[in-house]
Amino acid sequence: MRLSRRDLMKNAGMLAAATGFGGLALSVGASAIAQTADKQAVPLELPWPYKKIDPLVVAEEAYAGYYKGACSYGVFEGIVGQLKKEVGAPYTTFPSTMLVVGQGGVADTASLCGCLNGAASAIFLVTGAMESKKRELPYSLIQEVFNWYEQTELPDYRPKNPKYDIVKSVSRSTLCHISVTKWCKAAGFKAFSKERSERCAWLTASTAKYTAELLNSHADGAFKMAHPLTAATKTCRGCHDKGSKLENTRAMMDCGGCHFTPKAKTAHPKF
Amino acid sequence: MRLSRRDLMKNAGMLAAATGFGGLALSVGASAIAQTADKQAVPLELPWPYKKIDPLVVAEEAYAGYYKGACSYGVFEGIVGQLKKEVGAPYTTFPSTMLVVGQGGVADTASLCGCLNGAASAIFLVTGAMESKKRELPYSLIQEVFNWYEQTELPDYRPKNPKYDIVKSVSRSTLCHISVTKWCKAAGFKAFSKERSERCAWLTASTAKYTAELLNSHADGAFKMAHPLTAATKTCRGCHDKGSKLENTRAMMDCGGCHFTPKAKTAHPKF
Numbered sequence: 395m396r397l398s399r400r401d402l403m404k405n406a407g408m409l410a411a412a413t414g415f416g417g418l419a420l421s422v423g424a425s426a427i428a429q430t431a432d433k434q435a436v437p438l439e440l441p442w443p444y445k446k447i448d449p450l451v452v453a454e455e456a457y458a459g460y461y462k463g464a465c466s467y468g469v470f471e472g473i474v475g476q477l478k479k480e481v482g483a484p485y486t487t488f489p490s491t492m493l494v495v496g497q498g499g500v501a502d503t504a505s506l507c508g509c510l511n512g513a514a515s516a517i518f519l520v521t522g523a524m525e526s527k528k529r530e531l532p533y534s535l536i537q538e539v540f541n542w543y544e545q546t547e548l549p550d551y552r553p554k555n556p557k558y559d560i561v562k563s564v565s566r567s568t569l570c571h572i573s574v575t576k577w578c579k580a581a582g583f584k585a586f587s588k589e590r591s592e593r594c595a596w597l598t599a600s601t602a603k604y605t606a607e608l609l610n611s612h613a614d615g616a617f618k619m620a621h622p623l624t625a626a627t628k629t630c631r632g633c634h635d636k637g638s639k640l641e642n643t644r645a646m647m648d649c650g651g652c653h654f655t656p657k658a659k660t661a662h663p664k665f
Numbered sequence: 666m667r668l669s670r671r672d673l674m675k676n677a678g679m680l681a682a683a684t685g686f687g688g689l690a691l692s693v694g695a696s697a698i699a700q701t702a703d704k705q706a707v708p709l710e711l712p713w714p715y716k717k718i719d720p721l722v723v724a725e726e727a728y729a730g731y732y733k734g735a736c737s738y739g740v741f742e743g744i745v746g747q748l749k750k751e752v753g754a755p756y757t758t759f760p761s762t763m764l765v766v767g768q769g770g771v772a773d774t775a776s777l778c779g780c781l782n783g784a785a786s787a788i789f790l791v792t793g794a795m796e797s798k799k800r801e802l803p804y805s806l807i808q809e810v811f812n813w814y815e816q817t818e819l820p821d822y823r824p825k826n827p828k829y830d831i832v833k834s835v836s837r838s839t840l841c842h843i844s845v846t847k848w849c850k851a852a853g854f855k856a857f858s859k860e861r862s863e864r865c866a867w868l869t870a871s872t873a874k875y876t877a878e879l880l881n882s883h884a885d886g887a888f889k890m891a892h893p894l895t896a897a898t899k900t901c902r903g904c905h906d907k908g909s910k911l912e913n914t915r916a917m918m919d920c921g922g923c924h925f926t927p928k929a930k931t932a933h934p935k936f
Contacts, residue, residue, distance in 0.1 A: 463795055489713075523762070524762050536771065537773075540771075540776075569840075
């Protein structure tokens with residue numbers, strides 16, 4: 395189904411801005427070439443209109459997307475690709491290839507997991523806005539995905555036609571290299587093995603599926619945070635985060651995933 | 666200056682795909698409403714055409730952008746905003762508001778610094794591609810920005826009309842919360858102070874300026890990596906990264922910025 399222009403503008407919160415819009419609407423005739431979107435009047439403000447999508451279809455598309463454009467692209471296009479089909483424009487005008495850059499924790503640097511970076515962008519595209527107040531809800535959705543990722547045994551979605559079977563691990567971190575290392579230890583495979591790559595493809599599918607579920611829940615007005623920060627992390631924040639005595643940092647991450655893990659410091663061989 | 670359609674397609678490497686394109690070109694007459702891009706045939710494949718931009722203008726725009734849409738948006742729109750002026754379409758069709766999500770290390774979680782996430786997206790938009798081989802150059806540019814950020818006393822750009830003067834610090838990390846904590850310690854201000862916010866605005870300007878310099882250098886065919894990984898990090902990677910004996914992680918980050926920093930583990934008070 396493609397929304398009408400009126401539906402689209404209404405959903406995007408743009409109805410008030412529509413005066414004089416009619417002159418733009420009707421001149422698109424020729425079909426676009428393959429790698430170029432149809433001519434559109436692209437709404438530059440967010441949110442773009444959302445229509446509920448099938449999380450299982452999203453998961454399979456994300457899995458395939460991983461092998462095309464890596465983790466971040468896989469999650470983003472798993473979701474946005476369905477919105478291209480269900481909503482059409484303006485999603486059909488978006489250069490999703492830009493999301494490839496989240497690969498391997500952004501350009502293979504292994505910082506923020508690309509699955510999460512892709513999920514965050516997709517969530518913000520369909521629920522975000524420039525105004526500070528209107529960022530709070532999308533940030534809550536994103537924080538839910540991030541906390542779920544840190545706290546859950548993943549991957550929790552098995553693709554229909556996997557290359558290998560994949561064991562689960564808990565990352566306790568949103569960072570690519572930590573997530574990879576925890577899984578390597580649990581699975582007994584190396585960081586650049588085909589099995590680890592397949593694990594990240596499953597993780598891409600799992601994250602896209604969970605994100606789609608949250609967006610659907612939000613569309614139903616039923617979103618609640620299911621994975622708050624841990625009690626231990628809240629204790630840390632009580633001394634170090636906003637409004638605390640020290641207030642010398644900021645984070646909504648599992649502090650204990652990196653801090654207070656002294657093993658490497660004492661057990662590491664001299665070099 | 667706006668490039669002609671032919672220039673644009675040529676720059677974007679799309680000339681071979683242009684057959685039948687003429688039918689699309691000429692029907693845009695009415696002007697767009699304020700928050701909607703002109704009707705365009707948006708090229709969905711990357712790279713988008715680049716034209717050299719003034720790093721000092723980029724820096725000032727990024728500084729202003731920080732106070733509008735935070736760090737990631739500031740860097741991205743500092744660069745892409747100039748390309749909207751210098752190149753025009755397809756940049757004028759891009760919903761840059763999506764980049765707001767990088768705020769405070771993505772949705773305020775304080776993982777990857779938003780300046781770097783915004784820089785990475787901008788770099789990939791103008792130099793990236795889906796094909797794996799064509800990701801190598803943009804990833805080198807991005808890794809240069811990330812390493813520069815870890816190793817350099819920042820912020821190194823002073824806006825023309827700053828709110829405060831800002832001391833410099835070295836982050837040794839690409840992560841938001843670590844970068845913030847290091848600066849708070851150096852400056853003596855709290856993590857949610859107005860001064861810390863101003864520091865991040867300067868950092869946004871600094872990162873956008875450096876990224877624009879790199880993109881200009883690349884456009885001249887003169888890009889060389891000036892900030893390789895440190896010798897210590899290379900030593901770590903010799904045992905832990907791709908092709909090594911253990912090969913149990915992956916990263917292009919300053920390992921020593923987090924690992925082998927035992928002070929907090931011994932000095933932290935009991936709680």
